[in-house]
Amino acid sequence: MKHFSISVIAGDGIGPEVMREGLKVVEAAEKLHGGVRFSYESYGWGCDYYLKNGMMMPKDGLDQIRDSDVILFGAVGAPEVPDHVSVWELILPIRRTFQQYVNLRPVKLLKGLESPLRHKTHDDLDFLVVRENTEGEYSNIGGRLHEGTPYELAIQNNVFTKFGTKRILEYAYTLANKKQKKNMTIATKSNAINFAMPFWDEIAKEIAGHHPEIETNIYHIDALAAYFISKPEEFDIVVGSNLFGDILTDLGAAIVGGLGLAPSGNINPDFHYPSMFEPIHGSAPDIAGKGIANPIGQIWSVAMMMDHLGLTVLSELIIQSIEEVLQEGLVRTPDLGGYSSTVEVGEAIVHKFKHLSQFV
Structure with a gap:
C-alpha cells in the first residue's frame, strides 16, 4: 500500500470551489485503486487569513507543511490585499523554501475543444x-x-x-x-x-x-x-x-482554450521537499461564489500530481476523463460556451473516471 500525504491550500476566490472538485477526483482514485491511499490536511491560508491576522500564513506555516509529500494549491488574491503581498507572502515563500525550481506547464489542446x-x-x-x-x-x-x-x-x-x-x-x-x-x-x-x-x-x-x-x-x-x-x-x-x-x-x-483549463506544477525534482500543483487561473473574484468556475485546471493539476508521485496510470485516466467529458459536449462551464456549474463539471469528470477505471 502506497500512502501519500497532501497539504491542501484552497486559498481565495474560486480556489475553494475548484479545490472541492479536485479532491473528489483524489478520493475517487483512492476508492477505485486499492494500492494507494491519500491523506490530506487543509490550511485556511490566504487573503482572508491576512485580513484577520496581518499575514498570509502563520509564521511557522512552512514548517507545518514541510513533511507532506505534495501540496495542492487553489488560488490566491483578493481586491482588498495588494498582489505583491498575497503572492510574495504565500506562493513565493513556498516555491523558494522548498526549492521548487521547476515550474512545469503542459500546453495541450484537449480533445473536445x-x-x-x-x-x-x-x-x-x-x-x-x-x-x-x-x-x-x-x-x-x-x-x-x-x-x-x-x-x-x-x-x-x-x-x-x-x-x-x-x-x-x-x-x-x-x-x-x-x-x-x-x-x-x-x-x-x-x-x-x-x-x-x-x-x-x-x-x-x-x-x-x-x-x-x-x-x-x-x-x-x-x-x-x-x-x-x-x-x-x-x-x-x-x-x-x-x-x-x-x-x-x-x-x-x-x-x-484559456487560463481556466491550465494546470501547473511547482516541482522539486529531488523530492527533498514537497512539490506544489495548482491551476494558473488565479482567484477570479468577479465570479467567486457563483458556482461557475471551470474546475478543469485544478483537476488536471491533480493529474500532474499523480504523475509526479509515480501514479502514471491514474494521471492518464484523469486526463482521458476530462477529454471524454469535453468531447461529449454536454457539461461545460460558461467560459467554454456552456451553462453547467463547477460542481456539475467536476461530478461528470469523476463519473467518467470511475467508468474508465473499470477497464484498467
Whole structure:
C-alpha cells in the first residue's frame, strides 16, 4: 500500500470551489485503486487569513507543511490585499523554501475543444513549457530611493546563477528524454539584455552539447512568442527564465482554450521537499461564489500530481476523463460556451473516471 500525504491550500476566490472538485477526483482514485491511499490536511491560508491576522500564513506555516509529500494549491488574491503581498507572502515563500525550481506547464489542446488556432490539430498543440521558478527576473533584490520626491527611482535586479541556470536546463533535457521528445526550444533575449542573457545562452549551449540526440533551438523571446501562434506544432519542450516562462505559459494557455483549463506544477525534482500543483487561473473574484468556475485546471493539476508521485496510470485516466467529458459536449462551464456549474463539471469528470477505471 502506497500512502501519500497532501497539504491542501484552497486559498481565495474560486480556489475553494475548484479545490472541492479536485479532491473528489483524489478520493475517487483512492476508492477505485486499492494500492494507494491519500491523506490530506487543509490550511485556511490566504487573503482572508491576512485580513484577520496581518499575514498570509502563520509564521511557522512552512514548517507545518514541510513533511507532506505534495501540496495542492487553489488560488490566491483578493481586491482588498495588494498582489505583491498575497503572492510574495504565500506562493513565493513556498516555491523558494522548498526549492521548487521547476515550474512545469503542459500546453495541450484537449480533445473536445477547439483552439483559437482552429487550423491546427490536437497533435500540433501538445508541448511542455519548463520555467525557472526561483531566481531570474523575479528575484527579490532591489529597492526604491527618494520616495515621494521628483527624483524617486526603483531598481529591480535580475539574478542568474550558474547553479540555477544549469539545473533548470538539465531538468528540461531529462524531461525530454523521459517523455521521448526530440526537440528543445530555449528562450533568450541576448540581443538586448546584454549580461544575463548571454550568460544564460552560454550555459544553454554547454548543456545542449551533452544531449546531441535532441535538436536544440535558441530563440529570442519576441520571435518565440510569435512562433507559438504561427507554428506551435514545432515545439516539444520549451524552457525559459522566470519571466519569459511566465509569459509563454499564459500565451500557451490562451491558444489551447484559456487560463481556466491550465494546470501547473511547482516541482522539486529531488523530492527533498514537497512539490506544489495548482491551476494558473488565479482567484477570479468577479465570479467567486457563483458556482461557475471551470474546475478543469485544478483537476488536471491533480493529474500532474499523480504523475509526479509515480501514479502514471491514474494521471492518464484523469486526463482521458476530462477529454471524454469535453468531447461529449454536454457539461461545460460558461467560459467554454456552456451553462453547467463547477460542481456539475467536476461530478461528470469523476463519473467518467470511475467508468474508465473499470477497464484498467
